[in-house]
Amino acid sequence: MVTMDKLVALSRNRGIIFAGSELYGGLANTWDYGPIGVELKNNIKHLWWVRFVQAQPLVVGLDSSILLNPQVWEASGHVGGFSDPLIDCRQCKNRFRADNMIEDFFAQKGDAREIAGLSDDELRGIIDEENIPCPGCGGHNFTPIRKFNLMFQTYQGVTDENATPIYLRPETAQGIFLNFRTISRAARLTPPFGVGQIGKSFRNEITPGNFIFRTREFEQMELEFFCPGEEADHWYDYWRKECMDFLLELGVKNESLRMRPHSQEELSHYSVATSDIEYLFPFGWGEVWGIANRTDYDLKAHMSFSGKDLTAMDPVTNEKYIPYVIEPSVGVERLLLMFLADAYDEEDLEDGSTRVVLRFHPLLAPVKIGVLPLSKKLTAQAEELFRKLAPLYNAELDDRGSIGKRYRRFDEIGTPYCVTVDFQTEEDGCVTVRDRDTMEQVRLPISELESFFAEKFRP
Ligand code: ATP
Numbered sequence: 001m002v003t004m005d006k007l008v009a010l011s012r013n014r015g016i017i018f019a020g021s022e023l024y025g026g027l028a029n030t031w032d033y034g035p036i037g038v039e040l041k042n043n044i045k046h047l048w049w050v051r052f053v054q055a056q057p058l059v060v061g062l063d064s065s066i067l068l069n070p071q072v073w074e075a076s077g078h079v080g081g082f083s084d085p086l087i088d089c090r091q092c093k094n095r096f097r098a099d100n101m102i103e104d105f106f107a108q109k110g111d112a113r114e115i116a117g118l119s120d121d122e123l124r125g126i127i128d129e130e131n132i133p134c135p136g137c138g139g140h141n142f143t144p145i146r147k148f149n150l151m152f153q154t155y156q157g158v159t160d161e162n163a164t165p166i167y168l169r170p171e172t173a174q175g176i177f178l179n180f181r182t183i184s185r186a187a188r189l190t191p192p193f194g195v196g197q198i199g200k201s202f203r204n205e206i207t208p209g210n211f212i213f214r215t216r217e218f219e220q221m222e223l224e225f226f227c228p229g230e231e232a233d234h235w236y237d238y239w240r241k242e243c244m245d246f247l248l249e250l251g252v253k254n255e256s257l258r259m260r261p262h263s264q265e266e267l268s269h270y271s272v273a274t275s276d277i278e279y280l281f282p283f284g285w286g287e288v289w290g291i292a293n294r295t296d297y298d299l300k301a302h303m304s305f306s307g308k309d310l311t312a313m314d315p316v317t318n319e320k321y322i323p324y325v326i327e328p329s330v331g332v333e334r335l336l337l338m339f340l341a342d343a344y345d346e347e348d349l350e351d352g353s354t355r356v357v358l359r360f361h362p363l364l365a366p367v368k369i370g371v372l373p374l375s376k377k378l379t380a381q382a383e384e385l386f387r388k389l390a391p392l393y394n395a396e397l398d399d400r401g402s403i404g405k406r407y408r409r410f411d412e413i414g415t416p417y418c419v420t421v422d423f424q425t426e427e428d429g430c431v432t433v434r435d436r437d438t439m440e441q442v443r444l445p446i447s448e449l450e451s452f453f454a455e456k457f458r459p
Contacts, residue, residue, distance in 0.1 A: 039366035064175025358414030
């Protein structure tokens with residue numbers, strides 16, 4: 001059975017994910033993606049980009065900067081409102097998100113009460129009334145709730161006197177809104193059209209955790225789809241389906257996914273409808289993808305703060321209007337954790353041993369083909385084959401250790417196929433191709449490998 005501990009250990013041992021800054025004792029909640037992890041991450045981003053930008057007739061791409069004019073965050077509401085309710089335990093000095101603490105307490109008791117939308121005073125009241133203990137020490141000595149802004153602040157400028165405070169973006173979406181006008185003109189687009197972007201976001205989360213599920217630095221893949229208000233419901237449903245289909249087509253187990261619409265109380269101030277796609281992680285259901293109808297809130301706010309015209313023209317009536325925005329927003333690392341958890345499998349073999357295998361969809365697999373010489377004497381021939389395959393698929397040449405151990409390692413990083421060069425290869429021009437999932441082996445002429453793999457890795 002998959003557990004978080006197993007995923008963390010496998011990730012570390014196999015070069016998928018390492019704890020950050022380890023050489024200096026670490027930096028809490030930062031993670032580095034190793035040789036296998038970076039391939040997986042790139043595959044996820046590439047597959048998203050193809051599906052949500054390139055393959056969509058009405059969507060174009062953007063790469064906007066992380067640092068934005070500070071006024072953007074006032075217009076967007078992040079300076080005033082992007083904050084979490086923070087509570088400190090006076091006894092053990094631990095700090096928690098008050099809402100999460102109450103939700104966890106209710107969940108343990110099977111209490112289905114909703115707390116979304118409650119004020120800080122109301123949350124504090126519940127903690128006292130229910131006598132909720134500190135998750136750290138079990139005590140009952142809490143501070144009042146304080147608001148904590150999640151944006152990382154830094155300074156731009158050379159000297160202290162003229163340094164301007166600026167923020168690291170907490171979402172990539174705002175960069176898209178700022179470019180609505182320029183993209184619309186340059187790409188000759190009128191709504192409905194969308195803009196997709198992949199990039200880093202930063203949130204000074206109070207309670208990060210669950211491995212890479214919630215971190216302070218992460219990457220988002222966001223699509224802002226602009227449309228007339230009366231088409232918003234249609235596009236909301238369209239994008240919800242696209243997101244779910246994307247996951248199912250990449251092989252995520254249907255029973256581990258659910259679409260959860262937000263209740264009225266839970267909705268953000270700018271949204272009239274939001275649904276989360278949730279996945280059943282080893283620690284329980286967690287949001288991976290949020291799809292929101294953000295109404296005309298964003299463009300309206302930027303229009304009023306900037307004084308610039310962000311309206312669109314109805315091509316039939318020639319009337320000006322402010323477009324609505326449908327936003328599917330997903331974190332790269334959260335998807336990665338989901339794919340990792342979903343792919344993890346342990347198989348009992350006939351010889352009594354257990355095989356760990358990541359059953360990634362072939363298009364997600366970080367290493368597509370392992371190239372293995374049966375003996376070190378055959379390394380030169382294997383390298384020749386590797387050089388043929390490597391420009392087409394991410395392949396890896398491995399001549400270290402017994403063949404069985406090498407197969408196991410490739411199983412553990414989810415490599416769909418291993419090609420073994422043996423002593424007969426030189427005579428008959430054939431190699432053995434082993435399938436990760438079935439462990440079946442077929443002998444194929446090298447000349448047929450290209451068409452064999454083209455079929456297996458067809459998008
Ligand atoms: P949560 O409540 O889980 O913190 P959120 O509702 O604040 O998430 P959104 O603002 O809707 O998240 O962000 C969209 C997506 O970005 C999320 O569905 C998630 O995949 C990802 N994401 C958000 N915050 C983080 C984070 N701190 N670490 C990793 N991924 C994140």
